[in-house]
Amino acid sequence: MIKIVAFAGSGRRDSVNKKVVKVAAEGAREAGAEVTIVNLEDYDMPIFTEDLEAEKGMHEGGQRFKELLMESDGFLIASPEYNSAYSALFKNAIDWASRKVGDEKPLAAYKGKVAAIMAASPGALGGMRVLVPLRMLMENLGTMVLPTQKSVPKAFEKFDENGNITDEKLDAALKNLGRELVDTLNKLKS
Numbered sequence: 001m002i003k004i005v006a007f008a009g010s011g012r013r014d015s016v017n018k019k020v021v022k023v024a025a026e027g028a029r030e031a032g033a034e035v036t037i038v039n040l041e042d043y044d045m046p047i048f049t050e051d052l053e054a055e056k057g058m059h060e061g062g063q064r065f066k067e068l069l070m071e072s073d074g075f076l077i078a079s080p081e082y083n084s085a086y087s088a089l090f091k092n093a094i095d096w097a098s099r100k101v102g103d104e105k106p107l108a109a110y111k112g113k114v115a116a117i118m119a120a121s122p123g124a125l126g127g128m129r130v131l132v133p134l135r136m137l138m139e140n141l142g143t144m145v146l147p148t149q150k151s152v153p154k155a156f157e158k159f160d161e162n163g164n165i166t167d168e169k170l171d172a173a174l175k176n177l178g179r180e181l182v183d184t185l186n187k188l189k190s
């Protein structure tokens with residue numbers, strides 16, 4: 001079975017990116033994948049420095065996050081746009097999971113994986129500018145990023161107070177993106 005890890009680049013409790021990635025995850029599940037949704041803030045990763053790594057070794061949460069990525073086939077990522085780029089929380093998690101421990105292969109969390117990327121913002125552009133650096137980062141790490149991507153403008157208006165999506169077209173587009181990721185992985189595996 002295809003295994004997917006889904007996460008948002010926001011640690012905000014009421015994050016709209018968390019809501020967006022959850023809908024895409026439903027689409028991936030409907031297509032037959034096993035999807036694990038995680039919150040990056042739960043791993044409590046300190047800001048990565050090489051001194052910290054040299055003194056204390058690999059962070060336990062960073063290692064757990066990395067192992068989850070290593071065991072998966074692909075990722076669903078929804079990123080907030082912070083000053084036209086991704087959040088420090090997201091990049092820090094990516095950096096920790098890029099660190100090799102023992103006989104792990106270099107960049108084992110990323111190489112040969114496939115990702116689908118999304119962005120959501122209250123603004124009119126839907127965070128679309130973050131999708132460029134996000135795609136570049138993931139590709140440079142060895143993860144193929146699907147050509148299809150989705151930005152969600154005025155994202156706060158697309159979910160009700162219970163966090164349920166209210167826009168049918170968006171619901172379909174996000175679920176289709178999740179499905180497309182699973183279909184692509186199935187093709188690559190066959």
Ligand SMILES: Cc1cc2nc3c(=O)[nH]c(=O)nc-3n(C[C@H](O)[C@H](O)[C@H](O)COP(=O)(O)O)c2cc1C
Binds near residue numbers: 012017120127
């Ligand atoms: C430091 C910072 C920078 C931001 N820069 C942008 C930006 O460049 N473009 C944008 O559309 N929204 C920007 N925002 C607003 C975010 O899109 C908004 O806070 C959004 O809700 C974050 O996503 P989340 O709900 O998943 O946490 C910024 C917010 C912060 C805190």
